[in-house]
Amino acid sequence: MTKVAPSVLSADFSKLKEEIDTLEGAKWLHYDVMDGHFVPNISFGYSILANVRKATDLFLDVHLMITDPMFYVDEFIKAGADMITFHIEAMESREKTMELINHIHASNVQVGISIKPGTHVDAILPYLNDVDMILVMSVEPGFGGQSFNDIAVEKIKTLNSLKGKYGFIIEVDGGINEQTGKLCVEAGCDVLVAGSYVFKAASRRDAIASLLCE
Numbered sequence: 001m002t003k004v005a006p007s008v009l010s011a012d013f014s015k016l017k018e019e020i021d022t023l024e025g026a027k028w029l030h031y032d033v034m035d036g037h038f039v040p041n042i043s044f045g046y047s048i049l050a051n052v053r054k055a056t057d058l059f060l061d062v063h064l065m066i067t068d069p070m071f072y073v074d075e076f077i078k079a080g081a082d083m084i085t086f087h088i089e090a091m092e093s094r095e096k097t098m099e100l101i102n103h104i105h106a107s108n109v110q111v112g113i114s115i116k117p118g119t120h121v122d123a124i125l126p127y128l129n130d131v132d133m134i135l136v137m138s139v140e141p142g143f144g145g146q147s148f149n150d151i152a153v154e155k156i157k158t159l160n161s162l163k164g165k166y167g168f169i170i171e172v173d174g175g176i177n178e179q180t181g182k183l184c185v186e187a188g189c190d191v192l193v194a195g196s197y198v199f200k201a202a203s204r205r206d207a208i209a210s211l212l213c214e
């Protein structure tokens with residue numbers, strides 16, 4: 001069954017708990033962390049995540065778009081993340097990548113690795129046995145509200161052919177709506193991140209339900 005992870009980046013932060021409470025039908029909440037360095041935008045960090053944790057029981061899917069994930073990861077673990085996804089483009093070596101994966105797992109938090117649209121799937125193949133999720137970016141990370149890049153569909157298909165052997169799940173993020181979500185689910189995607197499509201909808205419940213349909 002497909003999961004929908006509404007991205008809180010598109011919420012009204014002046015009433016965050018009320019906004020989260022509107023997400024009927026979603027079991028995950030996607031939390032985009034941007035540092036103004038790895039991406040040209042700044043969002044929110046671990047203090048706000050700790051408050052979000054108090055406000056909801058949804059599975060907290062933390063997407064770190066930051067330059068030095070190892071430096072900050074303990075703060076996000078302490079704040080209550082259920083899944084922490086970092087970017088392969090932010091890692092300098094296989095050794096450091098494995099160190100980060102093992103460090104997160106040692107705290108019983110799930111681990112994802114993300115690839116930008118311009119990064120080939122080959123970059124994450126060495127880690128498929130070690131992670132819980134691969135996050136395929138279908139927009140350039142940094143901003144909500146961009147258009148879906150269908151290069152993601154081919155990547156999802158490639159990863160889907162390897163899923164059975166390794167046991168990871170696939171998430172897609174960026175420009176997801178009813179049409180693009182369907183393409184991704186048909187290609188083998190398990191989790192659809194949706195920001196503007198859900199938060200700008202007249203009925204958020206209907207928008208989430210439209211993504212859950214197979």
Ligand SMILES: O=C(CO)[C@@H](O)[C@H](O)COP(=O)(O)O
Pocket residue numbers: 007009010030032063139140141142143144145146173174175176193194195196197
């Ligand atoms: O990570 C990101 C953007 O960098 C996303 O999670 C966005 O928040 C998705 O927003 P939409 O494209 O669905 O509006």
Ligand SMILES: [Fe+2]
Pocket residue numbers: 007030031032063173193
């Ligand atoms: Fe994201």
